[in-house]
Amino acid sequence: MATIMSLIVYLVIFGLIWWLVSLLPLPAPVAQIVRVLFIILLILIVLSVFGIIPGGYLPRLNF
Numbered sequence: 257m258a259t260i261m262s263l264i265v266y267l268v269i270f271g272l273i274w275w276l277v278s279l280l281p282l283p284a285p286v287a288q289i290v291r292v293l294f295i296i297l298l299i300l301i302v303l304s305v306f307g308i309i310p311g312g313y314l315p316r317l318n319f
Contacts, residue, residue, distance in 0.1 A: 259305060259306065262305055263301075263302065263305045263306075266301050266305060267298075267301070270294075270297070270298060270301060274294055277290060277294070
């Protein structure tokens with residue numbers, strides 16, 4: 257249960273950051289690079305929350 261709660265919290269924070277970055281007036285090539293980096297970061301968050309890859313860079317959430 258704690259794993260799912262951690263994933264939900266991380267995804268909400270990630271979504272808020274993605275939304276704020278999308279409000280920036282970036283040129284098209286830069287926006288494409290930022291979008292790809294955010295998708296890679298999303299995949300890393302999901303894999304590290306479920307323990308598939310080590311996620312030492314993510315803070316541990318205690319509920």
